[in-house]
Amino acid sequence: MRLTIDIDCTPEEARAFFGMPNVEPLNKMIVDEMTxxxxxxxxxxxxxERFFAQMAAMSGKGFEQFQNLMAATMGGASGGAKRK
Structure with missing residues (x-):
C-alpha cells in the first residue's frame, strides 16, 4: 500500500509545526557582519601584495589551522576520507 500526502506550506510554517527555532535574526546578524x-x-x-602580506602574517598555529580547514573542506567536497 502506498500513501502520498502533499503539504503546501512555507518553510517558516514547517519550522513552527515541527517546533524548530526561528533562526532568521541570527542569520541576518551573521550575514550583516560578514558583509x-x-x-x-x-x-x-x-x-x-597586501593580501599575501596578511596571509604571511599568519604564523605557525594559525596557518596550520587554515591548512587543516582547507584539507577538511576539500576532503568533504570530494567525499574523501577524513585525516586524523
Missing amino acids: RRAKENLDTLADP
Missing part, C-alpha cells in the same frame, strides 16, 4: 567585514577588507583583496 561589513568584506567591505572593510575590499581594498586588501584587490591588492595582491
